[in-house]
Each structure stands twice: as C-alpha cells, then as structure tokens.
Amino acid sequence: MRGISFLRQFVEIGLAIAIAPLFSGWIAQCRAWLQSRSAPPLWQPYRMLRKLFHKEVALATDASPLFRATPYVLFGTMVLAAAIIPSLVTDLPFARVADSIALIGLFATVRVFLSLAAMDIGTAFGTLGARREMMIGFLAEPALLMVLFNAFLLFGKTALPSLVEGSSAPRSVVDPSVIFAAVAFIMVLLAENARIPIDNPATHLELTMIHESMILEYSARHLALVEWASSLKLFNYACMGFALFAPWGIATHGADGGAALLLAIAALIGKLVIAGTVLALIESLSAKLRIFRAPEYLAMSFLLAVLGLLVHLLQGA
Amino acid sequence: MNFPNSISDVMAVLSANGLRFLLTFIVTYVMLGLMGWLRPHSIRYVARVLFPIGTLVCLGVAVVAGVHLAKAQTPEVMVLPLGLPDLPFHIRLDPLSSFFLLLLGLAGAGISTFAAGYFRSGEGTAPALLGLHYHVFLASMAMVILADDAYLFMVAWETMALSSYFLVTSHHRIPEIRMAGFLYLVMAHVGAICILLCFGVLQGGSWHFTFDAMRGASLTPFVGTTAFLLALIGFGAKAGLVPMHVWLPEAHPAAPSPVSAMMSGLMLKTAIYGVLRISFDLLHVRLWWWGVLLLVLGLFSALFGAVFAAVQTDMKRLLAYSSIENVGLIFTGIGLSILFETSNLHLYAALALSAALIHSLNHAFFKSLLFLVTGSVLHATKTRNLGKLGGLIRRMPWVATLALIGTLSIAGLPPFNGFVSEWLLLQSFLFTPQIPHAFINMLVPLGAAALALTVALAAYVMVKFYGIIFLGQPRESSLVNAHDANWLERLGLGWLALGCILIGVLPQFALGAAAAVTDNLLNQTVAPGSTVWWIAPIAPEQASYSGLILLAGIVSVVGVTFVLVRLLAHGRVRRTAPWDCGYPWQTPRMQDTAEGFGQPIRHMFGIFFRMERDMPLPTDIVPRYRIHLEDRWWRGIYLPIARSVQGLANAISILQGGRLSIYLLYSFLTLLGLLVFVL
Numbered sequence A: 001m002r003g004i005s006f007l008r009q010f011v012e013i014g015l016a017i018a019i020a021p022l023f024s025g026w027i028a029q030c031r032a033w034l035q036s037r038s039a040p041p042l043w044q045p046y047r048m049l050r051k052l053f054h055k056e057v058a059l060a061t062d063a064s065p066l067f068r069a070t071p072y073v074l075f076g077t078m079v080l081a082a083a084i085i086p087s088l089v090t091d092l093p094f095a096r097v098a099d100s101i102a103l104i105g106l107f108a109t110v111r112v113f114l115s116l117a118a119m120d121i122g123t124a125f126g127t128l129g130a131r132r133e134m135m136i137g138f139l140a141e142p143a144l145l146m147v148l149f150n151a152f153l154l155f156g157k158t159a160l161p162s163l164v165e166g167s168s169a170p171r172s173v174v175d176p177s178v179i180f181a182a183v184a185f186i187m188v189l190l191a192e193n194a195r196i197p198i199d200n201p202a203t204h205l206e207l208t209m210i211h212e213s214m215i216l217e218y219s220a221r222h223l224a225l226v227e228w229a230s231s232l233k234l235f236n237y238a239c240m241g242f243a244l245f246a247p248w249g250i251a252t253h254g255a256d257g258g259a260a261l262l263l264a265i266a267a268l269i270g271k272l273v274i275a276g277t278v279l280a281l282i283e284s285l286s287a288k289l290r291i292f293r294a295p296e297y298l299a300m301s302f303l304l305a306v307l308g309l310l311v312h313l314l315q316g317a
Numbered sequence B: 001m002n003f004p005n006s007i008s009d010v011m012a013v014l015s016a017n018g019l020r021f022l023l024t025f026i027v028t029y030v031m032l033g034l035m036g037w038l039r040p041h042s043i044r045y046v047a048r049v050l051f052p053i054g055t056l057v058c059l060g061v062a063v064v065a066g067v068h069l070a071k072a073q074t075p076e077v078m079v080l081p082l083g084l085p086d087l088p089f090h091i092r093l094d095p096l097s098s099f100f101l102l103l104l105g106l107a108g109a110g111i112s113t114f115a116a117g118y119f120r121s122g123e124g125t126a127p128a129l130l131g132l133h134y135h136v137f138l139a140s141m142a143m144v145i146l147a148d149d150a151y152l153f154m155v156a157w158e159t160m161a162l163s164s165y166f167l168v169t170s171h172h173r174i175p176e177i178r179m180a181g182f183l184y185l186v187m188a189h190v191g192a193i194c195i196l197l198c199f200g201v202l203q204g205g206s207w208h209f210t211f212d213a214m215r216g217a218s219l220t221p222f223v224g225t226t227a228f229l230l231a232l233i234g235f236g237a238k239a240g241l242v243p244m245h246v247w248l249p250e251a252h253p254a255a256p257s258p259v260s261a262m263m264s265g266l267m268l269k270t271a272i273y274g275v276l277r278i279s280f281d282l283l284h285v286r287l288w289w290w291g292v293l294l295l296v297l298g299l300f301s302a303l304f305g306a307v308f309a310a311v312q313t314d315m316k317r318l319l320a321y322s323s324i325e326n327v328g329l330i331f332t333g334i335g336l337s338i339l340f341e342t343s344n345l346h347l348y349a350a351l352a353l354s355a356a357l358i359h360s361l362n363h364a365f366f367k368s369l370l371f372l373v374t375g376s377v378l379h380a381t382k383t384r385n386l387g388k389l390g391g392l393i394r395r396m397p398w399v400a401t402l403a404l405i406g407t408l409s410i411a412g413l414p415p416f417n418g419f420v421s422e423w424l425l426l427q428s429f430l431f432t433p434q435i436p437h438a439f440i441n442m443l444v445p446l447g448a449a450a451l452a453l454t455v456a457l458a459a460y461v462m463v464k465f466y467g468i469i470f471l472g473q474p475r476e477s478s479l480v481n482a483h484d485a486n487w488l489e490r491l492g493l494g495w496l497a498l499g500c501i502l503i504g505v506l507p508q509f510a511l512g513a514a515a516a517v518t519d520n521l522l523n524q525t526v527a528p529g530s531t532v533w534w535i536a537p538i539a540p541e542q543a544s545y546s547g548l549i550l551l552a553g554i555v556s557v558v559g560v561t562f563v564l565v566r567l568l569a570h571g572r573v574r575r576t577a578p579w580d581c582g583y584p585w586q587t588p589r590m591q592d593t594a595e596g597f598g599q600p601i602r603h604m605f606g607i608f609f610r611m612e613r614d615m616p617l618p619t620d621i622v623p624r625y626r627i628h629l630e631d632r633w634w635r636g637i638y639l640p641i642a643r644s645v646q647g648l649a650n651a652i653s654i655l656q657g658g659r660l661s662i663y664l665l666y667s668f669l670t671l672l673g674l675l676v677f678v679l
Helices: A002-034 A044-054 A065-084 A093-097 A100-120 A124-155 A160-167 A176-192 A220-245 A258-285 A291-316 B003-016 B018-038 B043-071 B095-118 B127-146 B150-171 B175-202 B211-216 B221-239 B248-254 B257-282 B288-310 B315-342 B346-381 B397-410 B417-430 B438-470 B477-481 B487-505 B507-522 B547-568 B594-604 B632-655 B660-678
Strands: A057-060 B076-084 B087-093 B573-576 B609-614 B626-631
Touching (some): A002 A044, A002 A065, A002 A093, A002 A220, A057 A065, A065 A093, A100 A124, A100 B417, A100 B438, A124 A176, A124 B438, A124 B594, B003 B043, B018 B076, B043 B095, B043 B127, B043 B507, B076 B150, B087 B095, B087 B127, B087 B211, B095 B127, B095 B487, B095 B507, B127 B150, B150 B257, B221 B257, B221 B288, B257 B507, B288 B438, B288 B594, B315 B438, B346 B417, B346 B487, B346 B507, B417 B487, B417 B507
Antiparallel strands (some): B076 B087, B609 B626
16 A cells, blocks of 8 residues: 555656646647747647757856756755645655645745856846845745635645645535635746746846846756756646645545546646646736836735635634 | 663763753853963964863753753752852753753854864954853853842843953954944843843742742732733843844944854843743743734844845844844744733644744754854955855855855755744744634734745845855955865854754754753643654644655755766766856956845835935946945934933033032932931
C-alpha cells in the first residue's frame, strides 16, 4: 500500500513536470487566437527547452556560484511544490511535508533566489527587476494568506489534502465567501506569475519588464531551467486553485484505484484547458498597469479576500 | 560502566547541580574579565586566549540549561550568602530561565568565537577594558535570567545596562557614538525605573521582594494592570518596542559588531524574558485586553521596523530596524498567547507562546550572524554605507556564503529557522476566530495579514541587504582589496549558521524545548502529533511541516536535475562580458542603490517618514540628489519631552542663585518645614 502511494506520488510529479510547459503553451495559443494572430504550435515550449538545453552557456565573467546554482534551486523547489500540491490524488506521502502556508514559503524562496540571482551580475535592468519582483511579492503574500484563511474558516485545516477531502464532500449551497476568495486568488495568481495586468510575459520593452528583466543574463540550460520552473510555478498555482476551489475529480483517500487515477488525470487536463482559456481571456481583455498601480491592484485582491472572511464570520454570527 | 550509562550519569549530575554549575560559569565570566588586566594592552592575550575560554563557558551554560530543559524537573532554587544584611540574593532555575540561558549560551558561543578574531589593537578602548565589559555583560545577562528576587534582578539589570553602555561607547572619541551611548543610557534608565516601580506594585503590600512572595501575592485586576503596564514600558524600552525604540538604531550601529550582535541577539531577549516572567509567572490575573495591547504594539512595531529597515542606507542601522521588527513579531506571539489564555483556549495559547519563544531563539542566531557579518565587511572595506559596497561575494566567499544562510533565515524562507517560527505564529493566528469576543475575532485575522505583509517585507529588506553588499559590481574601486574573514571569525559565523540550519531542519527539538516552558507556565504543550520527520503542532491532518524532508527533497531534485542535464545535454560554459541588453557602457554606478531599493517603500509608506529631499535642478552644473528620512517619533514625542525637561531644569535653576546666604536660607526653610511635619 505504501509502495502504491509512492508510485502515485511519482506519477503526479512526472505529470506536473511534463505538462507544465504545455499549460503555458496552451495559454499562449489561446491568447494568439483571441488576438487574431496565428498561434505557435502547442509543443513550441518543448522545442524551446530542447534548443536551450543544447546551446552553450554564455556566462558573464563575474557571475558567482549563486547565479549558476539558482536555476537548479528554482526548478528543485517548484518540483517539490508540485509533489506537495494534490493535483491528482490526496493520499500523497509528500503532502504532509508542507501545508498551504508553507507552500507560500516555497514560492517566496523561489522569488528571493531569483531576485538575488538577478542582482548578481550587477546590471541596471537586473536589479530593477529584482526590486520590482520583491515589491509585487510582499504585496501579494497578505492577499494569498487571507485566501487561505478563508479556506481554513470553512474546513478548519491548512493541509491541502485535508482541504480537498473536506471540500469535495457534497454541500447544498456554495458559501459566498468562496467566490470572493476565488476572485482574490486569481488576481494573486496573475500577479505572482508575471502576467498581465502586472507584467507582460511577451514584452520586449526592458523598462516595463519585471520577470523577464531578471532573467536577461541567463542563457542556454540555465535559461531553460528558469523557464521550466516558471511554467511549473504557474502550473502549481493553478493546481493550488483547483485544490481550494474546484476539487472535482481528485482521487480522494480510499477511492484511489487505477480507474480513479485515470479519471483524475482526465479531470486535471480538462480543468487546465478551461483555466488556460480563462486566463488568456482575462489577459487579452485587460491592459498592463503602471508599476505604481500594482499596489492598488493587489490591495483590491486583499480586500476581496477580507470581504470573503467577513461574509463568512457574519454568516456564522 | 558502558558509554550510554556514563552519559546519563553526567546528565544526572548536571541536572542535580544545575545552579552550582551556572554560578561557577558566571564567576568564570567575571574572572575572565579581570584576567585581562594581567596584560592589559595585549590584544593577543585578551582576544585570542580569554575570548575562546569564554566560548567554552558559553557552551557550558548551554549544556546545563539544555539538560535542565530536557529533564523538565521541578525548579531549582538557591539562596546566596551575598547581598544586603537580611536581604540575601535568591536565584532560581526553571524551564523559562533554562530556555533563555540556552539561547544565551548557544548564540553567545558563536559571538565570543567571532570576537576572538575580530578585535584589533589600537581601536577604541584598551583590550583589557573591552574584555572586562564584555564578560561582565555576559555574566550580568545570565544573572538577570537566574534572579529570583527584585533586588538581584535590578542589580543585574543595571550591571547589564552599564556594561553594555561602556561597550557601545568603546570608540568614545567619535561624538556621534557618545551621543548614541547617552541616548541608550537614558532610555535604559527610564525603563529601569518602570521595572523598579513594577516590582513595587507586584509585592502587593507584603513588602517582600522575592519573586516567590510576588507569586503568592493576590492582586486586584487594577493593581495587576498597573504592574503589567509598567513592565511593558520598562521591558519594552529595552526590547525596542515602538515608540520606545529610538535608542536602538543609534546604539546598535555605534557599537563594535560583536557587541551589536550581543545586544541585538541576546540583550533584547532578556527584555522578552522579563515580560514573560512577569506576565505569565509572577502575575496571576491576566486580562484579555493586555493581549490585544501587546498584539497591536507588536504588529505595529514589526511593520514599522520592516518599513524603516527597507529605506536604510547604513547596513547596521538596517539590521537594527530589523531587530525592532523581530521583537515586534515576538511580542505579537506573546500577545496572542495572552489573548488565547484568557479565552480558555489553552492549546492555542501554548502554540502562540511556543512561536514567540522559538522566534526569540531564531532571532538570537540569525541576527547575531548578520551583525557579525557586517563586522567582517566593515573590517574588510572600512565602510558601513551600503552605497559604497557591492560584489563582495567574489572577494569574501566565506562570509558571503554564511551571510546567505542568515539572510534566507531572517527572510523567513523554508527550510531555514526563521520560517519555522513564522509558520507557527501564522498557525496560531488561524485559530483567532474561536476567541469569544465578537469584534476581536473579526479584527485579529487582519493582524495575520499585517504579519504576512511584515514577513514578506522582511524578505524584501534582506534581498536589499544581501544583494547590495555581496552581489553586483563593486561600487568603489577600493573594494578589490577586501579580504575574507580570519578563521576564528569564520568559525563563529559558521556556528551560528549551523544553528540556523539545524533549527530549521529539525524544529522538533526547539519545539520540545518550548514545550517544556509552556508546560511549566500554561500547563499545556503542543505538538502531540510530531515525529522525527515532521512537526504537527495541533493535529497532523490539520497542518504539518517538515524542514528535513523539504531540504532533502530540494537537494535530491537539484542533484538529479544536475546529473540529468549533464548526461542528456552537456556542461559547456563560455565566459563573456554580460549581455545587458547589448549596452556596453555600463558602469557599477548604474546599479540600483540602497536608496533606489528603498524607493517603492518610501512611495507606499510615506506616512511613516518625515522626508527631506533636495532634487537637482536641470540647470545645476554639479547636480546633487540628497534625501534625509527621519523617524516621526523624534519630533512627535522625544524632542518635545527633551525640550520640556530642559525648560523645567532652567526654571528650577532660578533657585541656584550662587549666593551662600540664599542657600543657607533654603536650609533654614527646609528645617522649618520638617519641624512642622514633626510637630
């Protein structure tokens, strides 16, 4: 039984690593369609990774070991986060390593390492990007925490597998606080994953960049790992959202045979397709904000989460 | 006799005679201080011989305290044949004091090792004097923690304040340092007066000033509240709670780095200890709004400290403000614990108190580490100004690596130690909706958001700290001559960094030590579901965390990825000039500066600062940009108080006419007044 659950764990990790670039590719494709451009093929991210892995690294003369180690740390941390988030099954041996609050910590680790690496070469754009990324990060974290607070009030837990099992139990009405929390979560997801309206993943204008300007100095396999880690981060955020707000199809404890696992994979892919479309739609419909409007955007996300909290508390009162 | 048996024998001896050992260690500290006078001007003798012995004594303190915590036995008391006639000194070793002695010993060992390699001859006061103050400071801190009556406590407390004052002013020829020292002394004494008054209230009419008598005194809620508020002001002034924090960012940068580390890492903890001792041990009445008060003050201090740290340009001032932030977090935990305890939610009270205790321990490690790092940087570069540093990771790889561990710890990132206590604190915040005060339980979750904001802002601050000092290009050409720390300094830094990692990876032990304290103070412990692998403070299915598996997981994924990339692709590297968007005329001066890194914070939290800014005009031939930020509390509270004290003194000085006949008249009038009283 123990072996089976480890097997499921590795299936989940493997699937996450494999389809994370596909998810980013799918969003890019939807965006292209919505903007009447001809879309790149769906497997374009994989081609990109393959090309980058076979190139020679052009490393700045002064790059320190920190700069070279960071891509591996980012990738490793995000793979571990994928192992912890229950995207397919809840009976995961790794899931008890960190609850959802510790997951925020893992995402913060990624952010700090990337910012430090960006400052390592000492270029103007790198430090600019690092500063902005840390700014967005410290504004987004309270909002994300409030979302988790909401979930905790509903189910009394912060461990994600327990949350999934709690929320997949049938209920007659949807708690209105969930809707507030879900909107807040989507706003944080957009901000934390360097997407419009905070950052534009497709930009070529250095002065407006956040994420892209931090990785300007990376090349070849380092860049490949950073990009892969970024797509894994987006994937992880999406799966965290599914676990919190749309836990349908995730194989719960006791009902996790082979058929249930296949069903869970199908459900996950279905949810990712829908989530990708929705994200592309949001990104196409909104414009990028000025950097100093970002606090207002994130404050709104925070307030929505707090409203959800108050709605729940008042209902209970 | 086999080996495990002999270990348990040693432990039995240590735990049975804990106080005797500790007293021996304290006497040894004082002896070490005095032995410096055998060769008062030899830095080799005082620093390289006496300080390492101090390290061993610190380790001894830690071992004895650790054994006492592990055995979790009844408190050990002793009456010393010292002190005034009929008023002997009492000392006592219980889990709370053991915990703080453990903290003192473990972090003190690292600082003493570093100090052995740090002090240079010809800087500041004579080596022997420095050694004396240093070891008396350590001894008095240990004595504060052991004291079991108000007299000994105050004597030790004042010795601590004075010895640290002399340490702060060891470069006393610099006027700013004398000013900083004076401010520190004033604040320390305002605090001490409040603590003295607090003990006066606590004895509750019995006029016995042993802590045992205070424990037995029955106080009305009003008297209890008075005592609590006095303790809060007194210890808050020492701990740097806003608005009593003004001395901290002045005194910490003025002191030599090992002293800054001791003050920030250890001395602030004695104030935390004092608050805990009085509010959880000596006082029996506790009101729920005390918790709210501590919570609000703590959160405000934390946010205030983090915001100010983000805009500093002096690396030691930055760390001093960061200490205010961390003390705020600790007070938040204590406040939450009082709030839960008065609402009869004892388990969550134990959780919040554990979080506060473990954060104290963590802060002792990572803040000492970072202050010592600034010492190494200061020696290597001769500047504290962040605007003149940069790129030191290439000149000082050892210091940079160890500083990175401290940076990640203080930024609250898993799997390092800062994360553990912040996680526990957030976990305890989750249960606040169960508090039976309708408005409080709605407002307190916002406190959790403020906490998250502070923690994330701390990460911002530390990225600034590390990035500007160690990463990027050197901002001054003189930095190419920077040298790495010597082996004693590295050893001290390494010890503290090891502590940061071990507490982060194996938080069970820290939680166990905190559990011994909460068991003693609240009759409640957390973490029944914790195992060797993970901690689960309330219940495993509710929330759990494992630093060990997290670290092992990340390391193994990184290793596998590294090998796979090398096997499936290749490992070729070509060194070139940085790409930098194809712009070849970059200079190190174009990097983001410390001021630049603080700019978003100045923009968003403008209300916190009083800002003076000189912008260059387009017509200026030599454009200069100058910005000066000031704490609003200075002009809001401190300068008016200083002015009114000055005015009052001037008014009173009218009495001082300078003529003998007038003074004789005063004596005569006083005598008359006394006669009226007597008759």
